[in-house]
Amino acid sequence: MKAMMFSLVPFSHRCSQSKLAKSSTRIVNTEYNAERKALSIGENTYVSLTTFTKDGRKKNCPVWIVDLKEGEVGFTTESTSWKAKRIMKTPSVELVASNSRGEPLDGHNIVKGTAELVFGDEFQTIQKKVKKKYGIQFTLIVGFGRMTRFIRRKENSSCGVVITVAD
DSSP: EEEEEEEEEEEEETTTTSGGSSSSSSEEEEEEEEGGGGGGGGSSSSEEEEEEOOTTTTEEEEEEEEEESSTTEEEEEESHHHHHHHHHHOOOOOOOOEOOOBBTTOOOOEEEEEEEEHHHHHHHHHHHHHHHTTTTHHHHHHHHHHHHHHHHOOOOOOOEEEEEEEO
């Protein structure tokens, strides 16, 4: 079921030559799909991952996320990253749909879960799904990471993170 929503949007400077430029705002018809809220957290492009420090402080960062099996989502990271280190100490995490900077999107609920670092075949499965979902972006990021590791003479320490979503 689709409902129609209208919102007032200020004109940007790019619209100054428009016939409607005399008005400072315009009405925009935006379709709202009620089923969108029911989407899995893994179907979002970016998700803000919240991990917790030893003393309980929240630390947020954006991640690319993919659906795994029922009730699980995952992403890849370096096993030496701060988020991986915090997950090893405190596996409780929170996820919310976000923009590329990790700023939560309005109207999306926080999803709680338990995270676990994985390696080997499980990591390869997550990496393949991330590559399929994000395509050339993923290829460029991985290539840049390989080049950086080569210059710094570091080993590949990538791992997967599997998050079991709480009901």
